[in-house]
Amino acid sequence: MSADLTTTVAGLELKNPVIAASSEATATPDQIRACLDAGAAAVVAKSVNESAAAHANLRAAEYVLLDESLRPRPLGPAQRTDSLFCRSGLLEVELEEWAETLAAIDREAAAHDAYVVPSLIVADLDRAVEAAATFERAGLRWLELNVGAPHASEAPEGIGAGVELVRRIRKAVSLPLTVKLSATDSAVDALAAGADAVCIATRAMGFLPDLETRRPVLGTFAAVGGAWALPLTLHRVAKTHVAHPEASIVATNGARDGLDVARLLLAGASAVAFATAVLTDGPAALTRAVDELAGYCEQQGAAVRELIGEAARHVQTYEEVAIERRH
Numbered sequence: 001m002s003a004d005l006t007t008t009v010a011g012l013e014l015k016n017p018v019i020a021a022s023s024e025a026t027a028t029p030d031q032i033r034a035c036l037d038a039g040a041a042a043v044v045a046k047s048v049n050e051s052a053a054a055h056a057n058l059r060a061a062e063y064v065l066l067d068e069s070l071r072p073r074p075l076g077p078a079q080r081t082d083s084l085f086c087r088s089g090l091l092e093v094e095l096e097e098w099a100e101t102l103a104a105i106d107r108e109a110a111a112h113d114a115y116v117v118p119s120l121i122v123a124d125l126d127r128a129v130e131a132a133a134t135f136e137r138a139g140l141r142w143l144e145l146n147v148g149a150p151h152a153s154e155a156p157e158g159i160g161a162g163v164e165l166v167r168r169i170r171k172a173v174s175l176p177l178t179v180k181l182s183a184t185d186s187a188v189d190a191l192a193a194g195a196d197a198v199c200i201a202t203r204a205m206g207f208l209p210d211l212e213t214r215r216p217v218l219g220t221f222a223a224v225g226g227a228w229a230l231p232l233t234l235h236r237v238a239k240t241h242v243a244h245p246e247a248s249i250v251a252t253n254g255a256r257d258g259l260d261v262a263r264l265l266l267a268g269a270s271a272v273a274f275a276t277a278v279l280t281d282g283p284a285a286l287t288r289a290v291d292e293l294a295g296y297c298e299q300q301g302a303a304v305r306e307l308i309g310e311a312a313r314h315v316q317t318y319e320e321v322a323i324e325r326r327h
């Protein structure tokens with residue numbers, strides 16, 4: 001018998017919990033279609049806004065994989081022990097046209113029980129409100145707002161951050177809204193501001209001196225992530241789920257395969273968003289994740305919905321464990 005992989009995020013029914021996260025792997029219609037064809041239940045398009053500074057940062061983007069000894073090499077198929085160290089920016093688009101393009105692919109996606117999700121990062125809040133309304137008018141069915149992008153600390157002109165940005169976007173549209181948070185942003189505040197789901201959590205900033213040149217790798221600070229981040233994401237997700245079991249959580253940062261999806265479900269996420277694995281290994285990483293998760297569910301005899309939060313609900317306090325161990 002095949003496993004039931006269906007789940008619910010922000011009130012929307014998904015055929016499985018595997019999402020292609022916003023990145024340079026979801027920046028064109030062909031890339032988005034490739035992720036849909038690979039079996040993702042939703043594809044979040046590369047984030048956009050009107051900021052020339054953010055567009056210039058995308059043109060100047062650089063990416064390296066770091067092995068377990070922090071030796072850089074070009075982007076390509078990655079090992080689980082690799083980290084991705086990179087600097088990025090935002091896509092320059094004509095907004096109405098971008099909204100129409102995404103809405104057209106979303107209609108194709110709907111026929112396969114999947115979603116295409118536009119993504120916004122705020123530069124000017126009034127412009128972001130207009131952009132959100134443009135996406136809704138175009139017929140898109142779901143919106144993601146990232147208020148926790150790590151690059152905001154280096155590029156504040158083009159990348160706004162902070163949960164206080166949520167309320168006005170929420171008021172401007174009625175479509176389901178996922179708010180993507182940094183590891184220190186408050187999920188409670190995002191939900192109170194009207195988020196239908198929270199995405200936990202964006203990557204951290206890092207720094208790496210090159211031992212030969214004695215200069216920074218990539219020349220700047222840059223965002224960093226790897227499978228090593230998974231327990232940190234699992235902790236944030238579990239804490240949020242235990243405190244707010246009703247909250248709809250998408251997990252991101254550190255998932256590399258289908259067993260990581262299962263771990264994040266057990267921590268309390270309802271879906272998991274992959275970026276690095278798609279950038280390094282292509283959309284096939286999404287197909288593999290769905291297949292591995294299906295295998296895990298079959299082996300456990302459990303549906304995805306039954307896994308959500310199960311491990312988090314069994315976390316004990318240090319005190320409880322100390323008492324138990326005394327007996």
Ligand SMILES: Cc1cc2nc3c(=O)[nH]c(=O)nc-3n(C[C@H](O)[C@H](O)[C@H](O)COP(=O)(O)O)c2cc1C
Nearest residue numbers: 021022023024047088146252253254255274275276
């Ligand atoms: C090169 C790159 C570009 C990204 N661009 C965006 C973006 O435009 N908008 C956004 O919300 N997240 C962006 N992200 C964050 C990813 O969507 C994802 O949340 C994060 O990388 C953690 O997941 P991972 O461990 O699967 O990479 C980007 C990540 C990478 C690596």
